[in-house]
Amino acid sequence: MNQSKPQSPAPAPVSSSLWLKMFIYSSLLFVLAAVLLLLDPWRAQDVLPSPDAGAAVFFYLFSLFTIAAGYTNKSFGYISLDRIGQIANLLVFGPFYGTLINGLASFTFAWFRLYQGVPLRNTINAVLANTGMMTIMSLAGGYSYYYLGGEIPLETLSTSLLIPVIATLLVMQVINESLIAGMSVIRDMNFTKNFSWSATGIELLSGVIGVLVAVMFAQELALFGLFMLVLVLGILVQRQYALIRQHLEALVSERTQELREKSEELERQAAHDHLTGLFNRRYANEYLHKEIARSKRQQRPLSVAMLDIDHFKQINDQHLHETGDKVLQRLAQLLQGNVRESDLVARYGGEEFLLCFPDTELSGACAHCDELRRIVEQENWSSIKPGIKATVSIGVVQRTKNTELPELLHQADTKLYAAKHQGRNRVNC
Structure with missing residues (x-):
């Protein structure tokens, strides 16, 4: 989800009035998410049994990993990979339990903002907002998949699952962007300038990878383990490559700025008298x-x-x-x-x-x-x-x-x- 960005710099201090508005908005999202979970019909009807504890812990940790694996890209904005874990959880455990894992992962990771130097009150807002948004969009996406005939747990890919999967991805993306737009309105920010089709496309592609994770989980343990190893290594390599590229771009930008400043200084010296500072x-x-x-x-x-x-x-x-x-x-x-x-x-x-x-x-x-x-x-x-x-x-x-x-x-x-x-x-x- 766009709001959980481990690589984002700490936001500038906000006024008390703006913080209060954000707190009210974040609290409403959190309360709405809690009510939806408590009233969840699937949970009440025991449609699905409780997930295996080991599998639930594994996917919870994997979700934390996908959140942390995001990074900032100069061209595309923030590259979020957390949709991989979100979609996998919904397709493996269903709307209720999948949403619990997604919400818990967002809740946990949002507290890392304290480690980044974000003030406590701003961190609390992030925890409430991220958890609320994640819960709402996961429930909506999970039920879209279920009511359109999606298989839970997903074990094989078929053309009949194409519509449910696409619907899940789109519903989650639309709700995510809509809730972020509401936050932008409160902050008096132009949402259209922050929106990126490229970043949205990457999130949708991450969702497709999440579908593959769910399918591979139904296969033999050795095959699933090999798939996850390749996937995790691939994510780490891509992220490291992106960070190295960012570092090199920063160095090039720094050197370019130094050359520009030296060039301007030479031009200034060529036009000015060194003793008086007047034009020569x-x-x-x-x-x-x-x-x-x-x-x-x-x-x-x-x-x-x-x-x-x-x-x-x-x-x-x-x-x-x-x-x-x-x-x-x-x-x-x-x-x-x-x-x-x-x-x-x-x-x-x-x-x-x-x-x-x-x-x-x-x-x-x-x-x-x-x-x-x-x-x-x-x-x-x-x-x-x-x-x-x-x-x-x-x-x-x-x-x-x-x-x-x-x-x-x-x-x-x-x-x-x-x-x-x-x-x-x-x-x-």
Whole structure:
């Protein structure tokens, strides 16, 4: 049954209100299952004698094994093999005793959730829900088989048993999916997204294997033992193969993610200055080419500024290059933190920075740059090292109709050096 999944991770903690709703739903299923068993007409009429204790214990343990043998598949979702034991129990022991074994196996295995780290209250809900659902669907499937003329215990295969067997498989599957859908509604989950035709097909195929188990049980003990040995080994090999494949897929996914992250890091390094974290000259030129093309196409203004730290060589000579690097980093933070998201700030050379202002007239760009100049001048540079003062000179230009990138940058450089010749710590537009 889909709800008994030993490989499923522990669910996230749920709210008290949701837990209460789940508890009520699970309790109703459990109570309904208990009432149906108590009122079971087959049991009252003693249609079938009590099963052999040894056989009952064997099939109970086999049912636990088939539940535990399930595993998660990346393509199909959860692969459940417990239908093998469920169908075998119904066809060997009949609706009542087969349902008792199925319900007991579900009841027992659901408590293993505690071992997986699931909280006690959530485990109790799982125990009630799994046991209730298993009992209801087993009774319905078992009686469908019986009333359609199915042979109990099943000893041989014949075409007359085809309809009863198919009906049993379908009835159990429909009830199982319906009850899970009810649980999805309570959890506000989309059941259709969780439903898998592939997983359903595998469960139906598991039911067919359960039919073979029931038939082989009626054969000689040695033959049945050999069949069960092959079946159990086959299930274990398939599960181990699936787990190995999952491990390899996880390793491939992990390596792919590492390569993707390294590739992204290389791309980031190729576009960014390692010292300041700003975009570098290469990226800035590519960006400006695109913005100039957009400016032409949309007839939108575009302004560019070149910014240079005043007397930066003196800072390096008097306070060492390590201090100069810290000044560059602080300046980068000030510039980046005081422009619009649509603006570009890049380190264009040693102490030279480029600013691009898309959709901005010259007057607006000049006013913005003067504000940046004032912020730099008023910054407490002595916090880096006592005695340090830093100012900037900025040259600002607006792209005219036929101006291309080299000429635009040359004009900005010309304005920058004019600002330096005029006394520094100023903006020249």
